[in-house]
Every structure is written in C-alpha cells, then in structure tokens.
Amino acid sequence: MKFSEQWLREWVSPQLDTQTIADQITMAGLEVDAIGAVAAAFSGVVVATVLSKEKHPDADKLNVCTVDDGSGDPVQVVCGAANVDVNQKIAFAQVGGVLPGDFKIKKAKLRGVESRGMICSASELGLEEDTSSGILVLSASAPVGADFREYMHLNDMTIEVDLTPNRGDCLSIKGLAREVGVLNRLAVNGPEITPVAADIDDNFAISVEAPEQCPRYIGRVIKGINVQAETPLWMVERLRRSGVRSIDPVVDITNYVMLELGQPLHAFDHDNLQGGIVVRMAKPGERLTLLDGSDVALRSETLVIADHSGPLAMAGVMGGENSGVNENTHTIFLESAFFTPLAIAGQARSYGMHTDASHRFERGVDPQLAPLAVERATRLLIDICGGQAGPAIDVQSAGNMPEQRSIVLRSARLEMALSKSLDRDDVTDILQRLGLSVSLDEGNWNVVAPSWRFDVAIEEDLIEEVARIHGYNNLPVRRPAARLALRSADEATLTTSQLRRQMVARGFQEAITYSFVAPELQAAILPDAVSPVLANPISADLSVMRASLFPGLVRAMEYNLNRQQSRVRLFETGLVFNGELDALSQVPMLGALVCGAREPEGWSGAKARVDFYDLKGDLESLLALGGESGAWRFEPAEHPALHPGQSAQLLYNAKPAGWVGTLHPQVRATLGLKMDAVLFEVRLDVLSQGQIAAFEPLSRFPEVRRDLAFILSDATPVQALLDCTKQNAGDYLQNIKLFDVYSGKGVADGYKSIALGLTWQHPSRTLNDEEINQLVDSIVTQVRVELDAELRG
Secondary structure, three states: OEEEHHHHHHHOOOOOOHHHHHHHHHHOOOEEEEEEEOOOOOEEEEEEEEEEEEEOOOOOOOEEEEEEOOOOOOEEEEEOOOOOOOOOEEEEEEEEEEEOOOEEOOOEEEOOEEEOOEEOEOOOOOOOOOOOOOEOEEOOOOOOOOEHHHHOOOOOEEEEEEOOOOOHHHOOHHHHHHHHHHHHOOOOOOOOOOOOOOOOOOOOOEEEOOOOOOOEEEEEEEEOOOOOOOOOHHHHHHHHHOOOOOOOHHHHHHHHHHHHHOOOEEEEEHHHOOOOEEEEEOOOOOEEEEOOOOEEEOOOOOEEEEEOOEEEEEOOOEEEOOOEOOOOOOEEEEEEEEOOHHHHOOHHHHOOOOOHHHHHHHHOOOOOOHHHHHHHHHHHHHHHHOOEEOOOEEEEOHHHOOOOOEEEEOHHHHHHHHOOOOOHHHHHHHHHHOOOEEEEEOOEEEEEOOOOOOOOOOHHHHHHHHHHHHOHHHOOOOOOOOOOOOOOOOOOOOOHHHHHHHHHHOOOEEOOOOOEEOHHHHHHHOOOOOOOEOOOOOOOOOOEEOOOOHHHHHHHHHHHHOOOOOOEEEEEEEEEEEOOHHHOEEEEEEEEEEEOEOOOOOOOOOOOEOOHHHHHHHHHHHHHHOOOHHHEEEEEOOOOOEEEEEEEEEEEOOEEEEEEEEEOHHHHHHHOOOOOOEEEEEEHHHHOOOOOOOOOOOOOOOOEEEEEEEEEEOOOOHHHHHHHHHHOOOOOEEEEEEEEEEOOOOOOOOEEEEEEEEEEOOOOOOOOHHHHHHHHHHHHHHHHHHHOOEEOO
C-alpha cells in the first residue's frame, strides 16, 4: 500500500515527522518498505494564465503565447504543445527557474521569436512519465502567481507499506489512519459521508445465486453522467502518489474510493446490460474478455457477475471489456459488494492475474463498508461528472455474513504472555481504540471484534494487539531459565562452519537459493532426474523440488552475469530430493560454481579464465581438511550436465560421493548462458560441511563502468591519482580498480600510463549517461589541474 503523507494527515496528524511516523508504523507490525518525495526537485515554477495565442510566423507546430505570471508584466513565450489555449491556468517556469534534471530556464529565441520562460507539462515537472500528454492544465480557480509546488502541495512524501496478509484492513487511507490514531491516541477525522438521496426511480434487478460467496451486493443506477468530464487535478495527484494512473473520471473515482476507504468498486455501462444482474458461479464453456483484453475460459469454481446474456465480470478480480465504461457511456450501474475471502482467494493467480481488487478481497474487506463506499462514490460522481442517482439496492444474505466474534482476554494470561502487568484501564483503552467492543468481567475482558478485523479471532490475537500498541520496546526482556548441558565435539569430524570458512577463504560467496526450481531448468541440466512436483507452488517456475544443487547455482550465476558481475564464485549447502514421495531420499550436499577470470580484476592479475583444474584445486583444499586425502579419488566419468572429457566422479573409499566438471556446451546453449562455468557437488554426510555467510544488501539497479587511462609523470605516485579520482567521482562510486600500468612504446620517456576502472551504482535508481559523463569530465579536469596528467588517447 502506497500513500501520500499529506492525505493521511487529513485524517489524522500526529506531531511527528515523516520518518518517526514510518518507524512507528513499522514497530506496530506494518513494515514500511520505502519513503520518497512525491515530486522531483524544481524551483521558479508559478501558476499563470494564457492571455493570448498566435501561430509562430516561421513554424507550423509552434505557438507564440502571452502569459500572465502574476509579476505585473505579460511574458511572451513560445510553446509547442497542441493543447495550449487562451484563458488556461498553467504551470509556468520563469526565467531563472530550474526544472528536474538541473534544466535551467533561460531567455531564448525559437525560430527568431523571443521566449522568456516555459509552459510546462506534467512530465517536464517530474509528475508523470507520459511525454505525449501536452501541457499541464490547472483548475480555473488556481491563483495566478502562486508558487506551483505550494499550490500542488508537492512538498509531500509517499510512504510504501508492506502489509502481511492478515492486515487487509490497512489497505486504505482509512485503515492506516485508524492505526496511526490508535498509536498516538488521536481521533480520526475522515470526510463526512452522507447518503445521496435518489433523484430518479431507475433501478436494475439484482439476483444473488451464490450467497455463500457473495453475502452482500449493492447496485445503483446513475444516469446522465459525462464521461468526458475532467478528473480534478487533486484527485489525479492523490492517485499518482498512490501509484495509480488516471484513466477517466468514472474509473478514477472508483479507484479513489478504494484507496480511501478500502472497498473495491466497479462501474458497468448500463446500456450494455440485459435483463438484470446475476451473481453466480461460472457455467461450463463460458468465456469472458476482460478489461485488459485477455480472453479467459471460466472454470466452474469462479464467481462471476453476469446478466441474462452471460458473464460480465470476474467477481472481485476484473470487469469485462464489453460491459465496461467507455467514451459513449451516459448511464452506469455502480457495484459495491462483499465477496468472502475464500471465494476470491487464488482466483486471480489461477488465471495469471493480480489486481488491486483481488488483493483486497482475498485478505478480507469490511462487510459493512459496501454501502458507505457506494454513497461516497455516488457523491463524487455527481459532483465531477454530473448525473442523477437512483436508489441503492442492497441485497443481503444475513445467514452468510461473517459473524461477530466474541473473545475473552484473561488478565492472568495477558500478564504471563507479556511478562508484564499492564494497568487495567490502559488495556481497556487500547482495545477500545482498536474498535473492539469491550466489557469487564471479574478482571477479564469480554471483547467483540469489529467487522473489519478478520484476523482477530482468539485470545492470542488480542494479546498481540495489546503488545504491539503498548509497544514491543516497552516490554521487558526475560531469558528462559534452563540447564543446558554442553554437547561433546567429535574432533575427527569437520564442522559445517570449518568447511564454509574454507570456501570463503578460497574467494567464494555463499548462495542461498530455493529448494524448488523450474521444471524446464532442471530438465535441461538433469534430464533423467525424478523429484516431487509441488501441489501449490509459489509460481510456475518454482514448481519441482531440486534433484541437485546445480540448477540453483546456474540460475544464480545467470542472475549475476546479467548484472555486470563477470566473475562469479558461489557455493551452497542444502538438501537435494530424489525419487517420488513414497520413496523419497533427501541428501545434504555441498555444491560450488565458478566462471569468469581466474583472478580478480587488477593491474597485475592474469587474464586467463578459470578451468576444470582451478575448481578441482578448490575442492581438494576442502578434502584436505579432513586429513584423509588418500581416501578420495577423481575418476573420469560422464554426467548429463557436464562436458564429456572435462568431468570426473568423486569417490570416497571407492564409493560415489560427488561430481566435478565443466558445464556441458549443450546445456549452456539451451539456457542461453554467455560464459563457461565449472561446478562440483559433494555429499555432506561424507564431507561434513557448511557455513552461514554475512550478507550485505545489493542494489537492484545496474552498475555503470567507465575505464580511464591517464598519462602522468613517473614521479607522480599512483595513490595521488586514486585519491584525486575518488574525490571527484561523486557519492555513488562503488569501486575503483587499478588494472594496468604501462610504459614503453607510445608513452614518452619519464611518463607512465595508468588505467583505472570505475564503477558507479545508485541504491534506488538507474544512473544515466549524462550524470556519469559529468563525473568523468570532472575527474579528467581535476586530474589535469592537480597532477598535470592527460587522458590517454
């Protein structure tokens, strides 16, 4: 869930800064993933009015406009946007202003006509990525001369929260505000929502044939709407800051209400509906073309919204293309329903989809929220698009609605679980602020869970709620008392840590991959392998248990190579699975993979690539730790994943214990790998090995590498060049390597050529060529000034 801090503060505004609010939310169990500004930095942009527009005398696609920017004197500006027009309120960058990307606004002449400023589009202000939408047109009430950032409230932050599946109630501004209010003992003040009186008698018949899956369905006809109306800029901005793109006013309003209240809505084109709405299970052979254009064959366990002609939408997932709102729509049927989580869970994924609606319905939407959302959306639709509303038809199956859950919280149980005695009134206050109905009975609390908390069902849930609101940091730390006997260590057996440390000392890094892999990957590497197939995999490409460590290591190598890591040295320990479930063997193994250069990149390193004997030497160093080198043998043998003639079977006391060799060329071609790799795999029950490596988070964004060679005096130390380069390479320089020193032909006497490899990487975005080129220019200039060195041609 991504949301605007300013939007949240309209509901509840504690006297805390952004980071403190984020920390508070995280400590309450709603982990904050990211915090970012809602707009890029820019200045000198004001609200202005277009006073006049004339065609440019020498350019068909340019207009010469006169703009009132509030300074008192009209400003002439040349604009190429097709949608610019007289009397528009626009965002105007004045001369001296700076737009995102450090683009400075200066006086200019375009085809001989002076231009003093710039009429800006949303993309030029960093508000959207679409560069074809023309200039940004503001509301007619926007005050001329006002600072655009202040007018648009762009000094705002977005907060992205990663919610656990049990907290679907927080997938809205209302739910998050409720949490922040509870944590800070503040009242939550949302918009006032009052019922919209029916102006017309129009309605549409509703029949619910699957009440267990859809206990509540509300529909309303709204006539005379104008789909061509413009979505207010404030709504477009709130949607954008929540990661939702503006489409048209009807869709925007349904998305807005979903983000605000947490209730997904859907609008049908009323003129395309026949007979009446029917909520039922799909029938054999039925198909539906969805809003994204995909055509799906519906299964019998799929809940659908239909009319008398057939399915209109996949309930709780996505609407159909034929009944959706379009530019010709003037009457809509607005749907707001409660679908039970079990009816929607897994449906979207089974069709290869994931939507905002399914994300919420799978986790549980407040069954009492549907009528409130209809009234809120109706009011917004009438205010923005016009029209007249009919009565809201509410069809309920009371027997299938979720029952209110009554739970008893015992004071003694609470004190034992938290190792702390809390004040009775404080506990009561916490439970009530969470929206629970509370009554006291002989020192215990009788609690009724609110309709939006599907996850509060047992006493332990209440204990968790009290603990997180009271604050985990405020609970005492108590260690359990126990008599723990020391285990004897067998000195003849190598520990896992010893073997892992040896691998790290040999220049390897530990990889931790999934125990399940893609069936195609495993078949390419081990065509004869038999291992269990998962009944409910995370995804289709992780659906079989691994029969070897090779597939995971090869996939990890590919991942690193795709991110400019040209030298890979990985090892892994873990179980492999062979055979069907009724005769399954689970064997602990150690595997390793190397590819790329034999030595790390450096000015004195050899350029040769690793080969079979390099990895064989690494493996022999492990075998030597056990002190039984004579018990191990390598014998030539063939393995389906390894290169014939460059593979060997590892024997321990004449019994098979593992394999080592170069990846088979045919396997490499099948997987599209660009580099040779050498692998080994050994049984851990024979070798006894393992280690947990320290992990440092890696940026998801690509590195940028530049190589620079400088000619400088022999008397100038290389360290001076390195220091100068680092000082001018910016904040995102990740690595600098000296990889070549040369003197001789082509280099004057008394001078040397020093070659450096510089690598940049940003933690949260992709660096562009312009930024890197500016840094390189700065380095070259400063090296020339400080060290009298020149860039080698």
